[in-house]
Amino acid sequence: MRAMLEQYREVAPRGTVEFLRQLGQRVEGKRMLHVNSTRQGGGVAEILQRLVPLLEELGVKTRWEVMTGSDLFYRTTKSFHNALQGTKQRITAEMYEAYLECNRENAKRLDLEADVAMIHDPQPAALIEARPEGSTWIWRCHIDVSTPQRSVWHFLRPYLVRYDAAIVSLPKFAQRLPIPQFLVYPSIDPLSDKNRDLTPEEVDQILARLGVPRDKPILLQVSRFDRFKDPVGVVEAYRLVKKSHDCRLVLAGGTATDDPEGAEVLAEVQEAAGADSNVHLLLLPPTANLEINALQQAATIVFQKSTREGFGLTVAEALWKGKPVIGGETGGITVQIIPGATGYTVNSPEGAAFYAKRLLNEPDRMAAMGRQGKEYARHRFLITRHLQDYLGLMIHLG
Amino acid sequence: MGARRAGSPFRFVSCMELREVMGQRAMDEQRLLELIEEIPADSIYYHTHSYYLRHAYAQGLFPNDFATWVTLHAHDRVLGEQLGILDPFEFDGIEQLRGEILAIMSEHLSHIKTLPRATTGEPFEFMRSHVIEADLGLETWTLREFRDALAHVEVGAIYNHVCEARLRKGRLSGDFADWLSAEDGLGLQELAARVAKVGCLGVSLEGIREQIVRLCDRELAAR
Numbered sequence: 001m002r003a004m005l006e007q008y009r010e011v012a013p014r015g016t017v018e019f020l021r022q023l024g025q026r027v028e029g030k031r032m033l034h035v036n037s038t039r040q041g042g043g044v045a046e047i048l049q050r051l052v053p054l055l056e057e058l059g060v061k062t063r064w065e066v067m068t069g070s071d072l073f074y075r076t077t078k079s080f081h082n083a084l085q086g087t088k089q090r091i092t093a094e095m096y097e098a099y100l101e102c103n104r105e106n107a108k109r110l111d112l113e114a115d116v117a118m119i120h121d122p123q124p125a126a127l128i129e130a131r132p133e134g135s136t137w138i139w140r141c142h143i144d145v146s147t148p149q150r151s152v153w154h155f156l157r158p159y160l161v162r163y164d165a166a167i168v169s170l171p172k173f174a175q176r177l178p179i180p181q182f183l184v185y186p187s188i189d190p191l192s193d194k195n196r197d198l199t200p201e202e203v204d205q206i207l208a209r210l211g212v213p214r215d216k217p218i219l220l221q222v223s224r225f226d227r228f229k230d231p232v233g234v235v236e237a238y239r240l241v242k243k244s245h246d247c248r249l250v251l252a253g254g255t256a257t258d259d260p261e262g263a264e265v266l267a268e269v270q271e272a273a274g275a276d277s278n279v280h281l282l283l284l285p286p287t288a289n290l291e292i293n294a295l296q297q298a299a300t301i302v303f304q305k306s307t308r309e310g311f312g313l314t315v316a317e318a319l320w321k322g323k324p325v326i327g328g329e330t331g332g333i334t335v336q337i338i339p340g341a342t343g344y345t346v347n348s349p350e351g352a353a354f355y356a357k358r359l360l361n362e363p364d365r366m367a368a369m370g371r372q373g374k375e376y377a378r379h380r381f382l383i384t385r386h387l388q389d390y391l392g393l394m395i396h397l398g
Numbered sequence: 399m400g401a402r403r404a405g406s407p408f409r410f411v412s413c414m415e416l417r418e419v420m421g422q423r424a425m426d427e428q429r430l431l432e433l434i435e436e437i438p439a440d441s442i443y444y445h446t447h448s449y450y451l452r453h454a455y456a457q458g459l460f461p462n463d464f465a466t467w468v469t470l471h472a473h474d475r476v477l478g479e480q481l482g483i484l485d486p487f488e489f490d491g492i493e494q495l496r497g498e499i500l501a502i503m504s505e506h507l508s509h510i511k512t513l514p515r516a517t518t519g520e521p522f523e524f525m526r527s528h529v530i531e532a533d534l535g536l537e538t539w540t541l542r543e544f545r546d547a548l549a550h551v552e553v554g555a556i557y558n559h560v561c562e563a564r565l566r567k568g569r570l571s572g573d574f575a576d577w578l579s580a581e582d583g584l585g586l587q588e589l590a591a592r593v594a595k596v597g598c599l600g601v602s603l604e605g606i607r608e609q610i611v612r613l614c615d616r617e618l619a620a621r
Binding site: 013014015016018019022023025026108132168172174176177181182184310329330334338339340347379382388389392393395396 | 412414415417418419421423452459470491509518520521523525528530532533534536550551553554555605
């Protein structure tokens with residue numbers, strides 16, 4: 001087991017492994033419990049798969065419990081998710097009851113004994129009713145609840161105020177709650193298939209398979225085909241860049257089966273791209289981690305031109321690959337891009353095109369920015385920092 | 399001189415900051431000023447000093463969050479520059495620094511006709527941090543050992559022994575200089591004086607590390 005943390009020695013900032021071990025000593029033997037609603041798929045499960053064994057290795061007795069529920073429960077919590085992120089939803093009394101009933105059943109089924117319990121997102125939030133005596137409970141909110149549908153927030157709030165603390169991913173995601181709210185940025189795993197080093201041959205092979213030639217600079221955006229990610233704006237920016245620089249544009253996104261708007265947006269992007277053979281629209285499955293990795297490594301400049309964004313970890317992924325990022329001035333993108341140092345934040349296709357052209361004209365500046373971005377990601381957005389924050393929180397909350 | 403063994407060792411203690419969102423936010427410069435007047439000193443400290451820990455490697459626009467926000471979000475470059483030049487190492491305490499920030503903002507706001515607001519929709523969010531220390535179990539007895547440990551230690555230790563020591567714990571020369579000059583340390587007064595001067599506006603923690611390592615290298619080479 002000891003070997004797992006050691007694997008991060010080469011990629012984390014110097015001294016990190018020793019520091020984590022010292023922090024671990026301060027909470028050694030404590031029992032920590034994570035509860036969420038899925039073991040596979042999604043960012044929370046992805047990070048827990050790695051964090052749980054790392055916490056174990058540091059001496060924290062860590063368990064991970066997963067809720068189970070009916071279709072109605074999952075439909076309800078999907079609606080909660082959308083409502084909390086500001087999309088109006090109709091939620092019936094029957095749905096609220098299904099949510100509570102499912103939490104009650106899981107409270108009976110799951111072993112909730114722990115010194116520190118971290119309850120992830122709204123799905124298991126009502127488990128707080130079954131909190132064992134003497135334990136510390138933390139609500140870990142991974143979503144943007146800055147402008148929630150009030151009815152849903154008011155339903156959840158009486159449960160949330162019973163926690164000892166909450167964790168948000170950005171300060172603006174914090175709501176008015178009478179409990180301390182801590183800031184913990186999400187993270188990427190530098191050793192995962194999405195972020196590990198690939199050989200030039202691997203990158204070449206994958207891009208050949210995807211049908212993307214490497215004969216000219218590649219501008220890339222990786223994101224769902226969603227209006228908030230502004231893929232049409234990216235095509236407009238590319239057209240402006242193309243006037244002076246021969247380059248390719250790759251828009252790689254998920255198929256988003258649960259998002260009816262996705263197909264509509266994709267059609268708009270296809271129309272905007274027209275018959276330009278230098279524009280590549282790639283529909284990739286959620287498991288295409290190596291493909292995303294290879295595209296990011298092959299890219300010259302990465303865009304994340306969102307007009308609204310949660311945290312936007314694709315920015316950290318690109319920084320980690322040493323690429324300058326041009327991103328929309330919104331949400332978590334603004335904490336990942338230091339303008340002029342790791343990339344540029346913009347508010348229009350023209351802004352994105354301007355900075356892309358500037359970078360293409362100055363390869364040295366681009367390389368220096370890539371190096372800075374990689375170091376910035378190393379210090380701020382790797383899983384080792386995430387682990388450090390959780391250990392710090394355990395120490396602070398006693 | 400250089401081979402001297404200290405009477406007591408230097409022990410590296412690193413730290414991390416746990417960040418707490420205070421739930422208070424400003425959308426314009428007047429509200430920002432009012433909240434800077436009211437918030438606990440911990441929050442002023444976070445927005446003016448913890449910068450060094452958060453930007454250990456790369457440097458942001460300005461070395462304090464107030465200057466950065468008024469520039470990027472309220473598009474007030476003049477105030478940004480006036481606040482950006484404040485060097486936290488030049489103040490004896492947080493209240494003195496708070497007073498200076500308020501004086502600059504009041505003076506600026508009294509001369510402008512339109513109140514700058516966050517046109518990007520991103521408010522200034524007040525935060526504070528809880529610093530959590532961890533003894534790294536790393537002891538050094540000689541200058542060579544100290545230099546080598548410093549070159550590889552986790553960057554939080556640099557923050558703890560330079561910024562926290564000087565700015566929050568009142569050890570104005572910083573822990574490295576104190577040990578280098580102490581009689582039961584290495585008794586290297588001149589080196590300690592040079593090390594005490596490292597760490598000022600515009601230098602990242604990695605920059606501070608590099609400068610002190612370089613000073614140690616020069617001292618070792620001069621033996």
